[in-house]
Amino acid sequence: MLTVPAGIVFDLDGTLVDTTYLHALAWWQALELSGYVVPMARLHRAVGMGADRLLPHVLGDGRDPRHDEDMVNAHDVIFATWHDRVEELPGACHLVGLCHRMGLTTALASSSAGRDLEAMLRVLDHPDFDVVVTIDDVRDSKPSQDLVAVALSRMGLEPSEILVVGDSVWDVKAAQAVGARSVGLECGGTSRCELDEAGATWVLANPDELCRELTRAVSSRRDSQSADSA
Amino acid sequence: MLTVPAGIVFDLDGTLVDTTYLHALAWWQALELSGYVVPMARLHRAVGMGADRLLPHVLGDGRDPRHDEDMVNAHDVIFATWHDRVEELPGACHLVGLCHRMGLTTALASSSAGRDLEAMLRVLDHPDFDVVVTIDDVRDSKPSQDLVAVALSRMGLEPSEILVVGDSVWDVKAAQAVGARSVGLECGGTSRCELDEAGATWVLANPDELCRELTRAVSSRRDSQSADSA
Numbered sequence: 001m002l003t004v005p006a007g008i009v010f011d012l013d014g015t016l017v018d019t020t021y022l023h024a025l026a027w028w029q030a031l032e033l034s035g036y037v038v039p040m041a042r043l044h045r046a047v048g049m050g051a052d053r054l055l056p057h058v059l060g061d062g063r064d065p066r067h068d069e070d071m072v073n074a075h076d077v078i079f080a081t082w083h084d085r086v087e088e089l090p091g092a093c094h095l096v097g098l099c100h101r102m103g104l105t106t107a108l109a110s111s112s113a114g115r116d117l118e119a120m121l122r123v124l125d126h127p128d129f130d131v132v133v134t135i136d137d138v139r140d141s142k143p144s145q146d147l148v149a150v151a152l153s154r155m156g157l158e159p160s161e162i163l164v165v166g167d168s169v170w171d172v173k174a175a176q177a178v179g180a181r182s183v184g185l186e187c188g189g190t191s192r193c194e195l196d197e198a199g200a201t202w203v204l205a206n207p208d209e210l211c212r213e214l215t216r217a218v219s220s221r222r223d224s225q226s227a228d229s230a
Numbered sequence: 231m232l233t234v235p236a237g238i239v240f241d242l243d244g245t246l247v248d249t250t251y252l253h254a255l256a257w258w259q260a261l262e263l264s265g266y267v268v269p270m271a272r273l274h275r276a277v278g279m280g281a282d283r284l285l286p287h288v289l290g291d292g293r294d295p296r297h298d299e300d301m302v303n304a305h306d307v308i309f310a311t312w313h314d315r316v317e318e319l320p321g322a323c324h325l326v327g328l329c330h331r332m333g334l335t336t337a338l339a340s341s342s343a344g345r346d347l348e349a350m351l352r353v354l355d356h357p358d359f360d361v362v363v364t365i366d367d368v369r370d371s372k373p374s375q376d377l378v379a380v381a382l383s384r385m386g387l388e389p390s391e392i393l394v395v396g397d398s399v400w401d402v403k404a405a406q407a408v409g410a411r412s413v414g415l416e417c418g419g420t421s422r423c424e425l426d427e428a429g430a431t432w433v434l435a436n437p438d439e440l441c442r443e444l445t446r447a448v449s450s451r452r453d454s455q456s457a458d459s460a
Contacts, residue, residue, distance in 0.1 A: 021258075021270040024251060037317050039436070040251040041419035087267050189271035193423030206269070 007105035011166035014188025030074035048168030050141020083119040091208025107131035145177030169198035237335035241396035244418025260304035278398030280371020313349035321438025337361035337381040375407035399428035
């Protein structure tokens with residue numbers, strides 16, 4: 001069973017907002033504009049990486065890197081056309097609020113930045129994270145541990161005290177790299193067994209299920225504390 | 231190792247053409263027009279079912295069934311706007327041609343029909359299937375066995391002689407229901423372990439890998455035959 005951490009580091013896309021499929025679509029269209037055809041399932045599983053890592057991952061080192069900037073720009077423009085249509089994933093806003101009420105330190109660690117980040121935070125009704133780390137704050141993107149490591153240091157917590165919550169294998173790997181436990185959520189379209197295989201400590205359906213697990217963990221801790229003092 | 235069947239029943243969407251993500255997107259937009267918000271990952275995993283089964287599956291029986299026709303029409307219109315952008319999945323055309331050259335009976339069994347089917351066959355450069363069964367030919371859609379059962383009877387083959395090739399758990403379940411072996415392909419975005427868990431006899435990456443496996447199976451059969459006659 002999940003234990004109550006001192007802090008939670010949240011991924012954004014596919015974890016709190018329903019965007020992994022829109023990112024996959026935007027990459028698919030962006031790559032096609034530069035003459036590359038990549039199956040959408042392959043792009044879907046690469047979402048969550050920073051763009052700097054995603055392009056070599058899906059196109060290989062044989063690509064013409066002069067197209068990289070065009071493809072990143074095209075992805076960003078196409079994705080921005082979807083900003084107004086993005087939906088919260090089940091329980092996302094409630095989850096961030098619950099963590100605050102429980103006294104946990106919360107951090108957002110996202111490969112997104114700029115107008116994408118602003119639009120997604122608007123979808124979530126501007127949640128109040130204690131720490132926000134974006135791709136602009138680090139040298140290297142997920143699956144590197146940089147985003148999570150910077151979040152951790154700004155939270156003033158040890159790896160053993162936090163939980164990293166994400167939807168992609170890259171989130172799970174970033175958590176492992178700093179030595180933190182992770183919750184993999186299936187709501188970004190990566191399956192339970194893929195997240196398990198990547199090394200997720202727990203796999204849950206969506207933010208809603210994490211709310212229930214945290215509430216259960218708190219009441220179980222309370223029960224054991226009152227048993228100790230009895 | 232895969233053995234050479236007498237016939238192959240192919241699914242179309244996500245198996246031969248890269249459309250599962252476009253169907254998920256079209257359903258997501260179509261449902262939203264009727265006021266329903268469903269996470270895209272949930273829609274993605276429902277693609278492959280017929281529309282008659284998909285709507286109760288994703289919305290539950292509590293939905294207002296008076297919206298069903300509107301949602302199906304909206305999906306069809308939105309999906310049709312993507313017809314010209316659909317791509318063949320790696321090795322798809324080559325696979326159908328290879329089956330013909332190997333003397334296998336080929337069937338297409340698809341939950342699609344009408345203009346969607348025509349458009350997808352155009353993407354594949356009009357492959358020559360011996361049998362084509364669509365949703366119009368059956369009473370009940372996948373995961374019911376109807377599509378595969380009708381294909382089987384028109385092919386004049388026994389379940390043990392065929393291989394059902396699809397990308398969704400619904401294809402695997404339809405194959406099981408008639409007692410046939412199945413190949414689950416990961417290229418529609420359903421993962422290896424989900425297809426395994428559903429009971430796929432083999433799980434491969436895409437049509438290209440199936441071409442290689444069939445070629446290997448033929449040469450292994452040839453080797454064992456020449457060993458027998460030696």
